[in-house]
Amino acid sequence: MPGREETICAPATAYGGAVSMIRISGRDALKIVDRVFYPADKNSVTAGRKGYSIVYGEIRDGGEVIDEVLVSLFRAPHSYTGEDTAEISCHGSSYIISRILDLLIRNGAASARPGEFTQRAFLNGKMDLSQAEAVADLVASSSKSAHRIAINQLRGGFSDEISKLRAEFLQFASLIELELDFGEEDVEFADRNQLLALISQTKALTDRLSASFRMGNAIKNGIPVAIVGKPNSGKSTLLNFLLNEEKAIVTDIPGTTRDSIEDTVNIDGLIYRFIDTAGLRDTSDVVEGMGIRKTLAIIARASVVMMVDESGERSSDINKRADEIRKMINDPECRFIILVNKADEASPSRINRLAREIRTETDENLLFISAKYGTGIDKLKDYLSEITGANYFSGEDVIISNIRHYEALQNISGCIGRIITGLESKLPEDLIAIDIRHAIHYLGEIKGEITTDEILGNIFKNFCIGK
Numbered sequence: 271m272p273g274r275e276e277t278i279c280a281p282a283t284a285y286g287g288a289v290s291m292i293r294i295s296g297r298d299a300l301k302i303v304d305r306v307f308y309p310a311d312k313n314s315v316t317a318g319r320k321g322y323s324i325v326y327g328e329i330r331d332g333g334e335v336i337d338e339v340l341v342s343l344f345r346a347p348h349s350y351t352g353e354d355t356a357e358i359s360c361h362g363s364s365y366i367i368s369r370i371l372d373l374l375i376r377n378g379a380a381s382a383r384p385g386e387f388t389q390r391a392f393l394n395g396k397m398d399l400s401q402a403e404a405v406a407d408l409v410a411s412s413s414k415s416a417h418r419i420a421i422n423q424l425r426g427g428f429s430d431e432i433s434k435l436r437a438e439f440l441q442f443a444s445l446i447e448l449e450l451d452f453g454e455e456d457v458e459f460a461d462r463n464q465l466l467a468l469i470s471q472t473k474a475l476t477d478r479l480s481a482s483f484r485m486g487n488a489i490k491n492g493i494p495v496a497i498v499g500k501p502n503s504g505k506s507t508l509l510n511f512l513l514n515e516e517k518a519i520v521t522d523i524p525g526t527t528r529d530s531i532e533d534t535v536n537i538d539g540l541i542y543r544f545i546d547t548a549g550l551r552d553t554s555d556v557v558e559g560m561g562i563r564k565t566l567a568i569i570a571r572a573s574v575v576m577m578v579d580e581s582g583e584r585s586s587d588i589n590k591r592a593d594e595i596r597k598m599i600n601d602p603e604c605r606f607i608i609l610v611n612k613a614d615e616a617s618p619s620r621i622n623r624l625a626r627e628i629r630t631e632t633d634e635n636l637l638f639i640s641a642k643y644g645t646g647i648d649k650l651k652d653y654l655s656e657i658t659g660a661n662y663f664s665g666e667d668v669i670i671s672n673i674r675h676y677e678a679l680q681n682i683s684g685c686i687g688r689i690i691t692g693l694e695s696k697l698p699e700d701l702i703a704i705d706i707r708h709a710i711h712y713l714g715e716i717k718g719e720i721t722t723d724e725i726l727g728n729i730f731k732n733f734c735i736g737k
Contacts, residue, residue, distance in 0.1 A: 277302060279374045280382035282736035287362040292370055293736060294379055295355040295387060300343070303356045305377045306330065306370075307341055315356070321345035329360065329370055336373070337366045351387055352394030385733025389726060392718060398429050399718025399729070403672055406733050407490065414539025415489045419669045427668045428675070429717060431479060435682070436713045438472050443706045446699050466693045473686040479670055480679040484603070486671030488573055492534050492543035493658055496572035498565060498595060503578045504611035508641035509533075509546040538655045545572070569598045574654065576607045581616035581638070585627035592629070605657045606635060607650075613638040614645060674729075678712045685709040 277296025283289075294303060304315045309327035319325065323343050329336040340359040349355040360366055375381065385406070392402045404423035411417040422428070442465060488494075497505045513533050532545040547565035569575055577595050579588045592608055599606065608630060613621060621638055630636045637653065639646035670676055685705040692702040714720035 274380075276380040277378060278382040278386055279371060279379040280387075280736045281367055281371070282357070282387075283362075285362070285364050285367070290360055290362040290367055292358040292360065292367065292374070293355065293382075293387060294358070294374055295349070295351045295353050295390065296379070297354065298378055299354045299356050300345075302374055302377045302379050303341060303358070306373045307339070307358075309341075315341065315343065319343055321348050329358070329373065331369065331373055336369050337361055347394070347396075350396065351390040352396045353390060382735060383730075384735050385730030385737060388733060388737055389730045392726075397424075399721065400428050400432070400672075400675065400716055401426060402718070403674075403729060404428075405737060407671065409734060409737060412534075413489070413536055413541045416541070416671075419486060419489060419671050422668065428479075428670070431475070431668050432713055432716050435472060435475060436710065436717075438468060439706060439710050439713065442468060442472075443703065443710065446703050446706060466690065469686060469689050469693070473683060473690065476679055476683045476686060479668065480676060480683060482668065483670040483673075483676040483679075486669040487673075487676075488658070489540060489669070490671040492541040493574065494543045494545060494568075494572045495574040495576060495654070496565075496568045497544060497546050497576050497578060498569060499578040500591065503580055504641040505546050505578045506531075508576075508578060508609070508611070508639075509544055511641050511644055511647060512544055537651050540655065540658065542654065566598055569595065570600045572599075572604060573601070573658070574605045574607065575599060576609055578609045578611050578641070581610050581612045581620065581624065585624055588624075589627075589629050606631070607653070608636050609650070610636070610638045611641050614640040614643055675716055678716050681712045682709050685712070 275297070277294065277298045279292060279294040281290060282293040283291045300316045306329055307315060307325075307327055308330055309315070309325045311325075311327075313319070315325065321344050325341045325343065327339065327341065329339050337360045342357040342359070344350070344355040344357075346352060346354050358370060360370060371381075388397075388402050388405050391397050392399055397405075401424055404420050407420035408417065408424055411420050445465070497509060499505055509531065512535050532543055534541050534543050536542075545568055547568055575595065577592055579591065588608070588610070592606075596606060608628060610621075610624060610628070616624075625636065625638075628636055637646055637650055639650060641647075670679070685708045688705045689702055689709075691697075692705070711720055715725075
């Protein structure tokens with residue numbers, strides 16, 4: 271999506287509220303507003319009014335009053351986009367919004383494309399590309415943790431880390447390039463051991479940022495939690511209790527759930543995607559068999575697997591099922607929890623015996639609950655918060671949640687690995703310099719110092735229109 275010169279306009283708030291805001295930005299923004307806006311003080315918008323000021327008046331189409339509005343003025347470069355900008359606060363009627371937009375367009379503005387205001391902010395140097403992407407994440411944030419990641423990135427936390435990395439590489443590159451210029455004199459400007467130590471520190475920072483993507487992606491999209499077990503163990507009842515609604519059908523008939531059912535729950539500022547799955551058992555039913563195969567795929571992708579069993583079952587059978595499910599888990603970091611359901615139907619001595627006989631990695635991985643009455647669910651939520659790191663995530667932590675950034679960091683890490691190998695093997699400087707240039711290129715891609723119209727188009731097409 272290449273940049274364009276037109277003055278653009280779009281609603282910047284959702285339809286349906288009592289008050290809406292229409293944004294107009296570009297070289298002729300204030301002139302266009304002047305043609306349709308009649309301030310109460312009779313002075314035009316362009317006649318010496320300062321930026322950061324708000325003017326009351328009417329929007330008129332010829333002699334017809336469309337609405338009484340407030341117009342906020344921002345003069346370049348002190349605006350969101352870096353251009354002259356006006357924001358018209360009007361009543362939230364869809365008719366009024368449409369009429370005002372039509373007026374602006376008839377007087378010289380063009381409809382904004384998705385993300386075009388933020389794209390202009392990037393092109394005009396108001397923010398780098400990673401900060402621009404954080405704007406979309408901030409708008410889409412649906413939990414406290416997702417909001418904290420986005421606001422940290424928007425304020426430049428991630429950009430600062432990337433700038434540090436780039437500064438280290440540029441220093442490293444300058445020394446290597448200098449040696450290449452004086453190659454015939456066999457001059458060495460940098461101690462190889464010091465360079466190796468420097469690049470190793472850089473790799474540690476890159477790998478730390480890359481490693482944070484797992485948590486960042488989970489926070490952004492929701493931590494996947496698979497609810498698995500044999501039929502009629504109470505999986506669907508548990509999902510319904512967590513969601514506080516009848517999402518899944520609950521019957522006494524085994525195999526009722528034949529496909530996965532999922533929904534999200536906000537627990538302590540973190541979104542969890544609970545996925546109720548088909549009961550695991552041998553079956554000749556073709557449809558149920560398809561659901562079971564889907565369950566196996568869900569287990570392989572989950573960050574947490576909760577096996578639901580019943581207090582009336584023998585501990586040996588529970589252990590056997592748990593061992594079978596553990597073998598289905600591919601991710602070594604996936605957490606496995608055994609939930610013994612229908613604890614309200616068992617005696618205290620029965621509960622104590624099961625607690626002694628059921629094998630778990632730690633005592634905390636075994637919880638006794640009643641999905642029907644909610645017994646033990648608060649303890650389950652607390653434990654989920656504890657094992658997924660929600661209690662330890664700080665708003666100051668730099669967490670990667672963007673797949674584009676993660677892929678670039680992986681490429682940078684690969685370059686650094688080859689640089690370290692080259693230094694240890696005493697490869698010629700010109701070969702080492704190739705990977706240094708590649709690493710600097712990938713760092714430039716993250717911040718948008720090196721980019722293409724195709725990359726910009728892919729990023730901003732997912733924005734909402736008014737942003």
